[in-house]
Amino acid sequence: xxxLGGVIASWFVAPDANKxxxxxxxxxxxxxxxxxxxxxxxxxxxxRIKIMLNVNRPS
Numbered sequence: 001x002x003x004l005g006g007v008i009a010s011w012f013v014a015p016d017a018n019k020x021x022x023x024x025x026x027x028x029x030x031x032x033x034x035x036x037x038x039x040x041x042x043x044x045x046x047x048r049i050k051i052m053l054n055v056n057r058p059s
Contacts (some may be wrong), residue, residue: 002028 004026006015013023038045 001032004031005029 002024005026006024008027009020009024011021023058
């Protein structure tokens, strides 16, 4: 998770900048929040996907 945060932070900040570690940590925390939100709302997301797939099918 921290590795992905470092990769994302390196897109916006030079790795030798003083703030790089902080920005890397913030990016990792945002990734963590996104993963937790997806896990929490996955049943709702999956139900909507199933509804959309069933509506688009010809009867």
